Every structure is written in structure tokens, then in C-alpha cells.
Amino acid sequence: MPFWGLQKQLGIDxxxxxxxxxxxxxxxxxxxxxxxxxxxxxxxxxxxxxRARRECQLEYEDFMECMQRTKLTQRLRLILEQRDxxxxxxxxxxxxxxxxxxxxxx
Numbered sequence: 774m775p776f777w778g779l780q781k782q783l784g785i786d787x788x789x790x791x792x793x794x795x796x797x798x799x800x801x802x803x804x805x806x807x808x809x810x811x812x813x814x815x816x817x818x819x820x821x822x823x824r825a826r827r828e829c830q831l832e833y834e835d836f837m838e839c840m841q842r843t844k845l846t847q848r849l850r851l852i853l854e855q856r857d858x859x860x861x862x863x864x865x866x867x868x869x870x871x872x873x874x875x876x877x878x879x
Contacts, residue, residue: 806839 804810812833817825826833838844859865869875 806836809839810835812836 809832813829813836816829816832820828856865856867860867
């Protein structure tokens with residue numbers, strides 16, 4: 774931490790996006806991906822950028838998955854595509870309440 778908070782004084786934010794989960798959160802609760810970010814930072818601390826990229830790849834991938842949910846969305850897309858294929862083939866009929874055909878409520 775620098776002696777003078779130059780970024781804060783000038784009102785700019787250059788590097789806090791790197792550790793956004795470690796920043797103060799509302800209500801003082803830890804952020805969702807804070808544990809993954811912490812593992813990644815602890816793994817790469819003191820190794821240097823080149824060595825940390827190679828040795829901490831798994832921690833970084835876990836952190837990015839928690840932040841961006843790319844594997845989760847890909848898996849959900851595949852499940853929905855499979856469901857649509859099964860509906861077209863007639864092997865699956867979704868429940869009435871999934872099709873918007875449920876009876877109106879009083």
C-alpha cells in the first residue's frame with residue numbers, strides 16, 4: 774500500500790478490479806467468490822508472474838468459473854438442447870405448469 778493514496782485523491786480506479794472480491798462488501802459479508810480469489814492470490818504470492826501462471830492455473834480457473842459461470846451456462850445450454858430434442862422426438866412431455874397451461878388461480 775503506498776504512503777499516499779494517489780488514486781483515491783484523484784478519484785481514479787486503476788487496479789482495484791484485480792481483487793474485486795477482496796474489496797469491502799455491503800453489510801460486511803464476504804463476497805461469493807472470495808474464497809476462490811484468496812486461494813489464487815495465496816498460490817501466486819511471491820512466485821512471479823510467469824511461474825504463477827503455470828503453477829496456479831487450477832486456482833485461477835476455479836476463480837474465473839465462480840466469477841463468470843461459463844461452464845455452468847454451457848452445461849445448462851446442453852441440457853435445454855437435449856430437452857428440446859426429446860420433445861421433438863416425442864420422448865418427453867413437459868409438465869403443464871412448464872408449458873404455461875396451468876389453471877388460473879383465484
